[in-house]
Amino acid sequence: xxxxxxxxxxxxxxxxxxxxxxxxxxxxxxxxxxxxxxxxxxxxxxxxxxxxxxxxxxxxxxxxxxxxxxxxxxxxxxxxxxxxxxxxxxxxxxxxxxxxxxxxxxxxxxxxxxxxxxxxxxxxxxxxxxxxxxxxxxxxxxxxxxxxxxxxxxxxxxxxxxxxxxxxxxxxxxxxxxxxxxxxxxxxxxxxxxxxxxxxxxxxxxxxxxxxxxxxxxxxxxxxxxxxxxxxxxxxxxxxxxxxxxxxxxxxxxxxxxxxxxxxxxxxxxxxxxxxxxxxxxxxxxxxxxxxxxxxxxxxxxxxxxxxxxxxxxxxxxxxxxxxxxxxxxxxxxxxxxxxxxx
Amino acid sequence: xxxxxxxxxxxxxxxxxxxxxxxxxxxxxxxxxxxxxxxxxxxxxxxxxxxxxxxxxxxxxxxxxxxxxxxxxxxxxxxxxxxxxxxxxxxxxxxxxxxxxxxxxxxxxxxxxxxxxxxxxxxxxxxxxxxxxxxxxxxxxxxxxxxxxxxxxxxxxxxxxxxxxxxxxxxxxxxxxxxxxxxxxxxxxxxxxxxxxxxxxxxxxxxxxxxxxxxxxxxxxxxxxxxxxxxxxxxxxxxxxxxxxxxxxxxxxxxxxxxxxxxxxxxxxxxxxxxxxxxxxxxxxxxxxxxxxxxxxxxxxxxxxxxxxxxxxxxxxxxxxxxxxxxxxxxxxxxxxxxxxxx
Numbered sequence: 001x002x003x004x005x006x007x008x009x010x011x012x013x014x015x016x017x018x019x020x021x022x023x024x025x026x027x028x029x030x031x032x033x034x035x036x037x038x039x040x041x042x043x044x045x046x047x048x049x050x051x052x053x054x055x056x057x058x059x060x061x062x063x064x065x066x067x068x069x070x071x072x073x074x075x076x077x078x079x080x081x082x083x084x085x086x087x088x089x090x091x092x093x094x095x096x097x098x099x100x101x102x103x104x105x106x107x108x109x110x111x112x113x114x115x116x117x118x119x120x121x122x123x124x125x126x127x128x129x130x131x132x133x134x135x136x137x138x139x140x141x142x143x144x145x146x147x148x149x150x151x152x153x154x155x156x157x158x159x160x161x162x163x164x165x166x167x168x169x170x171x172x173x174x175x176x177x178x179x180x181x182x183x184x185x186x187x188x189x190x191x192x193x194x195x196x197x198x199x200x201x202x203x204x205x206x207x208x209x210x211x212x213x214x215x216x217x218x219x220x221x222x223x224x225x226x227x228x229x230x231x232x233x234x235x236x237x238x239x240x241x242x243x244x245x246x247x248x249x250x251x252x253x254x255x256x257x258x259x260x261x262x263x264x265x266x267x268x269x270x271x272x273x274x275x276x277x278x279x280x281x282x283x284x285x286x287x288x289x290x291x292x293x294x295x296x297x298x299x300x301x302x303x304x305x306x307x308x309x310x311x312x313x314x315x316x317x318x319x320x321x322x323x324x325x326x327x328x329x330x331x332x333x334x335x336x337x338x339x340x341x342x343x
Numbered sequence: 344x345x346x347x348x349x350x351x352x353x354x355x356x357x358x359x360x361x362x363x364x365x366x367x368x369x370x371x372x373x374x375x376x377x378x379x380x381x382x383x384x385x386x387x388x389x390x391x392x393x394x395x396x397x398x399x400x401x402x403x404x405x406x407x408x409x410x411x412x413x414x415x416x417x418x419x420x421x422x423x424x425x426x427x428x429x430x431x432x433x434x435x436x437x438x439x440x441x442x443x444x445x446x447x448x449x450x451x452x453x454x455x456x457x458x459x460x461x462x463x464x465x466x467x468x469x470x471x472x473x474x475x476x477x478x479x480x481x482x483x484x485x486x487x488x489x490x491x492x493x494x495x496x497x498x499x500x501x502x503x504x505x506x507x508x509x510x511x512x513x514x515x516x517x518x519x520x521x522x523x524x525x526x527x528x529x530x531x532x533x534x535x536x537x538x539x540x541x542x543x544x545x546x547x548x549x550x551x552x553x554x555x556x557x558x559x560x561x562x563x564x565x566x567x568x569x570x571x572x573x574x575x576x577x578x579x580x581x582x583x584x585x586x587x588x589x590x591x592x593x594x595x596x597x598x599x600x601x602x603x604x605x606x607x608x609x610x611x612x613x614x615x616x617x618x619x620x621x622x623x624x625x626x627x628x629x630x631x632x633x634x635x636x637x638x639x640x641x642x643x644x645x646x647x648x649x650x651x652x653x654x655x656x657x658x659x660x661x662x663x664x665x666x667x668x669x670x671x672x673x674x675x676x677x678x679x680x681x682x683x684x685x686x
Contacts, residue, residue, distance in 0.1 A: 062422045
């Protein structure tokens with residue numbers, strides 16, 4: 001088995017450990033944040049971590065009514081004139097803690113006396129050193145090049161922080177059910193095989209909206225990195241605004257979602273795309289479905305806010321199966337190294 | 344000739360008119376902004392207008408040191424719990440002024456007493472009615488489904504606002520040269536034909552960084568909308584972080600850029616991708632080049648901050664030629680209507 005598949009399978013245990021060990025640093029961070037009363041969050045991240053940041057934009061936006069800005073790192077690293085960050089809480093998310101541009105954003109935030117928080121797997125990293133507060137993911141070494149466990153761990157850490165900032169007993173209880181939900185997703189591995197033929201390449205579109213726009217982006221990246229499909233994610237709204245022109249009979253479209261305020265949008269676009277003769281497939285968490293998509297669904301019992309966790313696992317498993325079907329070793333992506341030093 | 348091509352050609356005149364007519368509303372907006380001293384900008388937009396917003400993220404970030412947040416409209420329209428916007432200047436960009444989710448963001452901003460600004464082609468629209476300040480693009484009716492002139496007009500309006508907020512004589516002078524720069528881009532139409540065979544489909548990657556990340560996104564959208572390629576833009580930094588795994592010999596990559604702090608990144612990725620045997624082509628504004636890319640270059644004399652304007656025109660012309668080469672009528676994209684009512 002590949003390291004990628006191994007680490008996909010570790011996620012329930014990783015989540016269980018994080019729920020235990022992150023409680024104190026998350027509570028500390030929440031306390032500092034309540035004292036500092038930032039006007040918003042600025043998050044710097046790359047790749048999968050940037051998709052966790054996109055999740056946070058919806059989560060902190062909805063639950064904590066906080067405005068979340070995704071940082072443009074080149075303003076810090078290349079243009080030498082970073083925006084003013086006073087009053088913000090600046091978060092850096094990086095598995096390795098060594099991504100130089102994420103570090104640069106946090107170091108600048110510190111110079112500007114903004115409160116800084118690092119979410120990283122490496123508590124001894126330069127990113128952690130640059131931060132006032134550190135939430136350590138503690139996933140154990142990530143040997144797979146395509147990130148899996150550090151993605152869901154980052155998402156879970158952000159959800160813990162959101163709950164700690166605005167306690168809600170039902171969400172706290174749901175967070176405890178995350179490991180079981182990830183386990184339930186893993187159980188669907190075999191069933192995902194029937195979606196694989198649709199993703200034979202060379203291209204695919206992945207659609208989500210709201211909380212699961214991040215899931216769509218993450219699945220598109222996993223398909224691109226491990227299976228060399230050009231997979232492109234859009235929010236349903238943006239897709240309908242223009243790019244939908246590109247679809248034709250047979251075009252592969254993957255939807256990811258869960259019951260909630262945006263599910264109707266997903267259902268409508270699924271029906272419309274099926275009318276055009278597209279091959280519509282879906283990953284779904286919860287009661288209901290996306291007719292007429294061919295679906296793999298779980299019922300984790302998690303609220304929509306947390307559905308990106310099991311849905312990401314389904315997406316990882318699917319990407320892994322697509323890679324194997326295409327004869328690609330997901331541990332050896334072409335032209336890629338683990339820590340990308342983008343300045 | 345198509346309406347799309349007609350309206351591409353109108354852009355120098357549109358820019359000239361905007362430079363005259365927008366001066367007063369831009370000065371008024373700048374005055375109000377200086378009085379209100381917002382902590383940042385929040386911009387709501389869809390499609391091409393969202394790429395203008397991405398441009399503003401870099402422009403206001405670098406020139407005005409303002410943090411720019413791209414709004415997540417579904418928090419306003421679907422989840423019923425929008426983030427707190429007090430102290431922000433909230434900008435809505437919409438050609439028609441009728442995009443319901445952009446309107447929803449501005450209406451909520453107004454309820455929260457944030458300063459609101461509409462950038463639109465329709466000063467009598469609901470968007471304009473919801474805004475404290477209006478900058479009217481005055482492009483004349485946009486009949487083409489793929490946006491061209493309203494995109495460059497929005498970008499130019501944002502640049503005028505940035506300059507008005509922080510006057511800089513050299514930039515003010517450069518803004519006056521924009522119509523001539525767009526004219527110079529139009530002169531290259533025929534020359535672009537030699538890049539067309541590379542974009543035969545079904546997929547392509549478009550790369551930019553910094554100010555021209557917006558250009559890359561806009562060109563990718565134009566190729567997708569008018570030529571049904573699945574074209575995906577990345578910042579060079581994000582691309583190197585993982586998606587680069589997907590390239591192989593012959594893979595079509597289009598780079599867009601200009602001299603400045605990020606040009607070295609573009610040059611390095613061009614060389615690396617050429618080593619992999621990719622078909623690397625480029626659009627460039629300024630002295631220098633992106634060896635070994637096959638390029639169409641202009642020397643508009645504009646600073647990097649304004650290069651997205653002529654580069655967008657080159658991208659539009661290229662997308663138009665690709666559509667014709669593929670036998671597609673760019674005025675009749677499949678499955679699309681002009682005002683997309685995404686709720």
